[in-house]
Amino acid sequence: MTDSVRYKRPESVLVVVYTRQGDVLLLNRIQPPGFWQSVTGSLEWDEQPMQAATRELFEETAIQTDCLVDCHQQHSFTILPAWRDRYAPDVRENTEHVFKLELDAPVAIRLNPQEHNEYQWLPISAAADKVFSWTNREAILGLL
Numbered sequence: 001m002t003d004s005v006r007y008k009r010p011e012s013v014l015v016v017v018y019t020r021q022g023d024v025l026l027l028n029r030i031q032p033p034g035f036w037q038s039v040t041g042s043l044e045w046d047e048q049p050m051q052a053a054t055r056e057l058f059e060e061t062a063i064q065t066d067c068l069v070d071c072h073q074q075h076s077f078t079i080l081p082a083w084r085d086r087y088a089p090d091v092r093e094n095t096e097h098v099f100k101l102e103l104d105a106p107v108a109i110r111l112n113p114q115e116h117n118e119y120q121w122l123p124i125s126a127a128a129d130k131v132f133s134w135t136n137r138e139a140i141l142g143l144l
Contacts, residue, residue, distance in 0.1 A: 007088045008042050010079070013053040015039035015068065016100045016139045017061070023106055024127035024140055027060060028118040032082075036120075036130045038139070040096075049097040057101065061119075062110035065101060071142070073098040075135040098139050 016038045017025040029035040041056035043049060050070060057063050075096045079087060106121040122130065128140040
């Protein structure tokens with residue numbers, strides 16, 4: 001078995017979905033409980049970041065679009081010990097690519113029940129306060 005089949009690629013996307021009025025979509029992960037975030041997900045070994053962002057947005061929300069904006073921002077962060085076994089033994093950091101999507105107004109979301117159990121549309125400051133990740137917080141506050 002090759003590493004690309006056995007281990008996750010240490011590269012991911014973060015997609016901040018928001019409205020013109022300043023409401024931000026947050027998703028609550030099933031595990032760990034209370035882990036609120038924007039749309040996120042790892043790149044497959046054969047994907048480019050825009051492809052992964054488009055795929056993850058659809059998988060997690062059922063939103064289909066070709067209007068994602070690449071923010072041309074990348075963050076590196078330490079992979080939490082709880083998730084480190086998904087990556088090759090020598091991998092400790094993940095690189096995250098930031099995208100955003102502006103909508104006219106909040107839309108109904110179809111969650112992937114294997115990943116998320118709830119969603120909320122919150123004002124920018126409330127959304128920034130609620131997310132777990134500093135990279136997610138920074139991306140949300142960047143909308144101001």
